[in-house]
Amino acid sequence: MTANGIKHNELRQLVRSQLELLLNQGNLEGAKALLVPVKPVDIAEAIEGLPESMQVIAFRLLSKSEAIEVYEYLDSAVQQALIQEFKRQEVLDIVDKMSPDDRAKLFDELPAKVVRRLVAQLSPGERQATALLLGYEEDTAGRIMTPEYISLKESLTVSETLTRIRSLANASEVIYYLYVTDASRRLTGIVSLRDLVVSSTEKTLGEIMTRDVVFVHTDTDQEEVARTIQRYDLLAVPVVDREDRLVGVVTVDDVIDILEQEATEDIYALGGVQSDGDNYFQTNLITVARRRVVWLFVLLITNTVTGTIIRSQEELLQQVVTLAAFIPLLTGTGGNVGAQSSTVIIRGLNTEEITDLGPGKVIFREALAGILLGGILGIVATVWAYWLQGNFFVSLAVGISLIAIALLASVAGSALPFLFRSLKLDPALMSAPFITTAVDVLGVLIYFNIARVILGL
Amino acid sequence: MTANGIKHNELRQLVRSQLELLLNQGNLEGAKALLVPVKPVDIAEAIEGLPESMQVIAFRLLSKSEAIEVYEYLDSAVQQALIQEFKRQEVLDIVDKMSPDDRAKLFDELPAKVVRRLVAQLSPGERQATALLLGYEEDTAGRIMTPEYISLKESLTVSETLTRIRSLANASEVIYYLYVTDASRRLTGIVSLRDLVVSSTEKTLGEIMTRDVVFVHTDTDQEEVARTIQRYDLLAVPVVDREDRLVGVVTVDDVIDILEQEATEDIYALGGVQSDGDNYFQTNLITVARRRVVWLFVLLITNTVTGTIIRSQEELLQQVVTLAAFIPLLTGTGGNVGAQSSTVIIRGLNTEEITDLGPGKVIFREALAGILLGGILGIVATVWAYWLQGNFFVSLAVGISLIAIALLASVAGSALPFLFRSLKLDPALMSAPFITTAVDVLGVLIYFNIARVILGL
Incomplete structure (x- = not known):
């Protein structure tokens, strides 16, 4: 095994310096080959570093599934620039397959007219998920949560649950916690994948679940959401509406970005600079x-x-x-x-x-x-x-x-x-x-x- | 179901205001009952708010297993104060059962003489784990990692692995990633619990593992470790030594604290205040x-x-x-x-x-x-x-x-x-x-x- 920790850093630097060179030479095959072993977040960084005219060309080198992942990692200014360059079908392909929370973030930044057109063209399920998120105020749990989680009934056994997870796993961003709800979709308990794996297969979720669940409401401020996850060392926190019905989940990776953004805002305030969450170096x-x-x-x-x-x-x-x-x-x-x-x-x-x-x-x-x-x-x-x-x-x-x-x-x-x-x-x-x-x-x-x-x- | 999200906050405040009152009245049973439904991190906060003389009394109300968890959450100044109040056996009970990374952090703060005495009295396995961590420089991956992870061989099947996990889960802090190593303990791949659960049971780990692993070295700076986890949206990152042998894992919850501590250091520097990672309000x-x-x-x-x-x-x-x-x-x-x-x-x-x-x-x-x-x-x-x-x-x-x-x-x-x-x-x-x-x-x-x-x- 080679030293991947080092390899990654070298790759990142190599990709950033080589990509522009290859594109300038019109060597699209070379550029494509260069990007194969690179992780999506690193490809996104390399694309951000390109001159605007080349960003679309580089983006089109990616496979469809990779393109969506890379797009989600791009800075919002670059996302907006790209969407104007895309053909109608390309836009739809990407926007329809983005995860709902990332899509909501993008729609926040786009002109209202463009958003209306895009929403109209989404598939029904995605349209509903987006409308749900966009209905909550900015910087609240409702806006940053993902509506893609696994919720199950108390009466399910561990082995039935494992079978269910196998069929659901690809559709869900969050799998390490399973949420148990009652008939009216109210959250009654939580089972971690860890609990599930170590429990005997004939037990029911009702028997193994934790009933004392830490959760937040849709209107909880995002900083408080972050502090809750940090405080209780969680991987995700469930979000419930006013009727205590489960509507989404906020994951720890989003929390890290929120805390960093809040720290930047504090630092800017200390230095007498207003901040609105954008990347300063792109404004x-x-x-x-x-x-x-x-x-x-x-x-x-x-x-x-x-x-x-x-x-x-x-x-x-x-x-x-x-x-x-x-x-x-x-x-x-x-x-x-x-x-x-x-x-x-x-x-x-x-x-x-x-x-x-x-x-x-x-x-x-x-x-x-x-x-x-x-x-x-x-x-x-x-x-x-x-x-x-x-x-x-x-x-x-x-x-x-x-x-x-x-x-x-x-x-x-x-x-x-x-x-x-x-x-x-x-x-x-x-x-x-x-x-x-x-x-x-x-x-x-x-x-x-x-x-x-x-x-x- | 009651609104736990709110209930927790109310409980926290109630605990903090009531605990001192009950202890002042000498009502130890009442104080004990008050703490039963409270999460360890919240108990720790309540104890930190007490006058020093009462902290030990409150701490002794806890069951042994809870005491260890609460102790790990305490601010290091309070940890040190408590350890001086404890009887010899109490100290040993707690220190021996702490997780190695938290123990290493505590030993950093205690006088060298006390540390030597404590290390000598640890059980052999714990002594080795602590010595390993203390051997690395401060603020490096080696110092903040936990040596408690699950590593397995490539030839194991999914069903064998699931059986193995059931017996190991309680001994390990990290279970959502399983690390695959070769005969010389070198890291060759990684299997997430998610991959494991969705794969058919007769496949081997070698067949389902991801070979392109992002990892860090023992001497990688903690801020870089945090940025790596943040960048690739990981729940944990493996740590290898110079010979690429797996020696530990850094988890995402530690990373949040590191990023926050680094932000505080930056903010203090901007305000012209030196910082050494302690809680300012306790110095x-x-x-x-x-x-x-x-x-x-x-x-x-x-x-x-x-x-x-x-x-x-x-x-x-x-x-x-x-x-x-x-x-x-x-x-x-x-x-x-x-x-x-x-x-x-x-x-x-x-x-x-x-x-x-x-x-x-x-x-x-x-x-x-x-x-x-x-x-x-x-x-x-x-x-x-x-x-x-x-x-x-x-x-x-x-x-x-x-x-x-x-x-x-x-x-x-x-x-x-x-x-x-x-x-x-x-x-x-x-x-x-x-x-x-x-x-x-x-x-x-x-x-x-x-x-x-x-x-x-």
Whole structure:
């Protein structure tokens, strides 16, 4: 056996560099042969890397069944571009055979007119499955679930079940859990394939099933779905409607992508960038600018306030110009202390690690950390400022201001995310860029007032 | 059937609020009854929320088999605290029955002396399993894998395999994939439980197995292991040693935790906080301060440079004091533009979304975004600055500086993470706090020079 772990990585790189070359030479047979041993997700990646004009050509090299799998792995921007290039029949072949959850995701992105036409041409069963998913709100369990699962009756024996599975296995994405429902399709229990295999064949599902099932509702937020699967180490979680009827299943592989997407959104928010779940590197420059400029304007205006405060102190500054030199140090450090607090708190709220402690305890802890950090930095800054410019009173004003600003920053950085959450807003809005700028304004005010007192001006 | 999805959440909250109350009243029977219908992970959470003195008491209410499961879910700080409270025999009972990967994680945290004593007292099989895992470096596949999997020979038939599984299932964490190995324990193929169940019983494993197995090596970094499972939608990935012998398996539930931990590390880095994988909210204040103060010092010193530059311009500032008022606006906006670029690039590098494009293209794109954003903001800032203080030349200097600073910030924010990665350093070090501070220094220099030229000073 060769080292497949390495082989795969080499193959991926080889495919990406060779595919374009072969297509440029018009060597379609060569390209086809190149793709044979490659996994669908890797083919999708290679196609995404091609110039747009070549993507359709490469895609047509695939067999029908492979084409569907590869298509499901493509980025949504590429999916949309391809669908415009396809002939009518090609589109139908692919869309009809996609799994319903992937199809719903694609339909979300396509123009409503195109979706209506496509839905009309789907086979009846697929049309129903798609309509079901599209009927739920975005980012809920209903939208991301697959309606392809195996549900069985309690009275079935293990051996009957095994026979049934053999005939159903290919039609279902989820096979590791079997769901037991009653006459009105209500979920009554769950049997894992593991339970089934280790049980004696004459037992009934009712005898071996677990009755205490963890499940979610169709309107449960996707992040909560993900946290449920993560918390209980599940491979899939069943989704029920308001009447407790089983309607679908969310699988662990979708959950990984959801958690990653949520982490990206959090990270973007911390960096002051709006995110809408698209691949950033596939969006155009205007969209990029639009997603950033709003935040920048908010911060620009806040910064103007800082400027106004500084201008209002012109007469003080003219007397002791050296005071201006320490503004960046104070606001910069304050901003950084605040950013550290808000980062830790926002992440804690989002991963639910923080739930054990109340806001009071957490903010108090951050305040202590702020005083501690402010104290250490304040002493250093006082010495440093004295060494730099030799005026002891200015140095003292810098040091004392730094302690006050660090305390203020850590309290603001920890309290504002809680405040926002209690107002049902995303705590991540109170992230580093905002805290930094808010601390600037207050930091400058604190500094000038402390300086006035100490310098007796 | 009751609505379990809701019932679980209510139960969790009830357990957390009631457990301490019952223990305070000394009502141990009541506390025991309360915990009966609760899942181990939820019991663990409730115990973590108790005061330290009560944690042992609550823990002793559990049955032996449940105690082990609950213990595995506890945060490592609580695990360590508990182990010091336990009697010798209790410790052994738990540690011996933990799964090897969880045990290895615990041993990582305990003092070496305690670990040596515990290892000596383990049963021989468990001792070997633990020693195997502890022999690999931290954060590698070898360290996080479980050595409990089912490996079989090619010649076995499906029905023989099913019989075998029935006897092995309880001893193995992983059952959904069966691994096929040759005489020298080399991995030759993989059979999913699904394949097994749907195949006719007289076929051999050699006939139904998949030979093209995705696997990782013992020294593969845990993040790469996670990405492999995510990429190929696996439930588990086999781990082989240098001789391609199968030695363990990493499961998807561990991968979710790894990806979340890596996301937390990235987020902390973006906020200028060091992280070592512990639960932040369980660490003490000194550790908290230590993890933040290093960054703050680095930034303090960099900010001093900004201060020094401003002081060197004292004679310019004395002539046009109003220039000082726009320093926060310029450095603040520059910092925010840079933070946006670096956030997007660092996340892209970490999730491997960026791999299709080279650094050149990405940096060029960010530069264009910088000019675009700088242009918009520059025009607004010029008008705004004129309206605020009425000096056209100062306003013009502010506007032009803003364009230059935005360009600089977006180029620095996108180029530095790439540079760091090519030096084999973590790109996240070039995150918002650093970029913000670096842009401050250069921004002030640019501003003063542009102002000098425009004001003719």
